[in-house]
Amino acid sequence: MTKINSLSVPPTDAEVDAWWAVQAAAHATDAAALPAVPAPSRTEAAGRLRVPPSRGRMEHWTAGDGTGHAALLLFTEAGNTHTAFLDELTVRPDARRRGVGTALWQRVRRELLDQDRTSVATVADLGGPGQAFAESLGFENVLSMGWYVRDLGADGPPPLPATPGYAFHVWPGLVPDEWAPAAAVAHGAMEDAPSGDSEETFQPWTAERVHRAQRLVLDRGGEMAMAAAVTPAGEVAAYTALVLPDPAGPRALQYDTVVVPAHRGHGLGRAVKLRMEAYAAEQLPGLRWIGTTVADENTPMLAVNESLGYRRERGAGLFQLKL
Numbered sequence: 001m002t003k004i005n006s007l008s009v010p011p012t013d014a015e016v017d018a019w020w021a022v023q024a025a026a027h028a029t030d031a032a033a034l035p036a037v038p039a040p041s042r043t044e045a046a047g048r049l050r051v052p053p054s055r056g057r058m059e060h061w062t063a064g065d066g067t068g069h070a071a072l073l074l075f076t077e078a079g080n081t082h083t084a085f086l087d088e089l090t091v092r093p094d095a096r097r098r099g100v101g102t103a104l105w106q107r108v109r110r111e112l113l114d115q116d117r118t119s120v121a122t123v124a125d126l127g128g129p130g131q132a133f134a135e136s137l138g139f140e141n142v143l144s145m146g147w148y149v150r151d152l153g154a155d156g157p158p159p160l161p162a163t164p165g166y167a168f169h170v171w172p173g174l175v176p177d178e179w180a181p182a183a184a185v186a187h188g189a190m191e192d193a194p195s196g197d198s199e200e201t202f203q204p205w206t207a208e209r210v211h212r213a214q215r216l217v218l219d220r221g222g223e224m225a226m227a228a229a230v231t232p233a234g235e236v237a238a239y240t241a242l243v244l245p246d247p248a249g250p251r252a253l254q255y256d257t258v259v260v261p262a263h264r265g266h267g268l269g270r271a272v273k274l275r276m277e278a279y280a281a282e283q284l285p286g287l288r289w290i291g292t293t294v295a296d297e298n299t300p301m302l303a304v305n306e307s308l309g310y311r312r313e314r315g316a317g318l319f320q321l322k323l
């Protein structure tokens with residue numbers, strides 16, 4: 001059976017290189033038919049390996065012969081200490097179907113049991129080896145979703161719609177202190193987004209938690225920006241967040257897009273996403289694609305994205321196992 005080792009804390013340069021090499025080899029095979037999925041970035045790999053997450057403790061393991069690795073997030077925040085998230089479990093394509101994935105999983109499973117976790121979840125693409133592997137272990141798809149991609153640049157900066165009663169801001173980096181409490185209130189509306197039968201519970205957002213999550217992106221070597229629609233009373237009525245895990249990379253991730261319930265029906269979801277595209281056109285000339293995940297049952301978000309020219313790239317699922 002393959003020997004499994006823990007990474008040093010913090011990982012050495014050689015360990016980061018080896019981790020990144022497995023990701024690059026897997027990408028060359030698994031994303032061969034996905035032109036808008038760029039090769040993994042070393043900056044991102046190093047950031048994720050070296051800077052601990054804000055919501056829990058990360059464990060990293062590698063196969064002794066360098067053929068694969070796994071990363072597990074054990075939540076330490078109140079309300080989620082019963083569960084965990086398998087952030088990554090990857091085997092180099094030339095070493096697959098020889099039990100390396102199983103050996104890594106057994107190490108992960110032991111840790112989950114040692115830490116009294118009763119469930120674990122992971123995200124895998126549909127129709128590929130990840131889904132087959134997860135299902136062979138008893139994981140079930142508890143939330144079907146899709147990756148959607150917007151190609152930037154072809155049509156220049158988008159025209160911005162008129163939205164009377166709202167002013168728009170784009171905040172690169174941390175949300176300014178004076179807006180952080182209002183941004184946290186708006187963040188709370190993300191609870192309305194479908195989460196399927198996930199065992200992870202929604203935790204309240206505070207200004208401090210918003211800043212902590214944003215600081216993590218920056219500390220890991222990435223960049224981020226938030227585009228917000230605000231009211232004269234100082235509320236954040238809607239926002240969307242863009243994260244560049246590697247500022248030199250061609251693809252950004254659009255995280256939350258939220259319109260708080262009292263402000264729905266005025267086109268604000270579309271408006272904040274267009275502001276973000278306008279910001280990207282001006283400030284991020286190297287950016288080619290924005291990728292985002294949307295649950296299949298999230299009809300309003302799917303409609304907004306379609307109207308903005310997003311195309312479905314691939315299906316994915318939140319796979320969960322009860323232990």
Ligand SMILES: CC(C)(COP(=O)(O)OP(=O)(O)OC[C@H]1O[C@@H](n2cnc3c(N)ncnc32)[C@H](O)[C@@H]1OP(=O)(O)O)[C@@H](O)C(=O)NCCC(=O)NCCS
Pocket residue numbers: 026030088089090091092095096097098099100101102103122124125128129130131132133134136
């Ligand atoms: C998923 C992955 C980690 C599997 O690694 P692996 O070393 O090939 O896994 P194993 O050899 O231990 O396979 C264990 C079982 O999973 C199932 N499985 C794995 N790959 C499969 C595939 N391509 N098709 C069908 N079943 C598959 C089989 O039941 C297999 O047992 P078998 O070979 O005796 O039939 C690897 O394909 C990979 O790195 N994929 C990309 C990353 C990813 O999707 N990770 C998923 C995280 S859950």
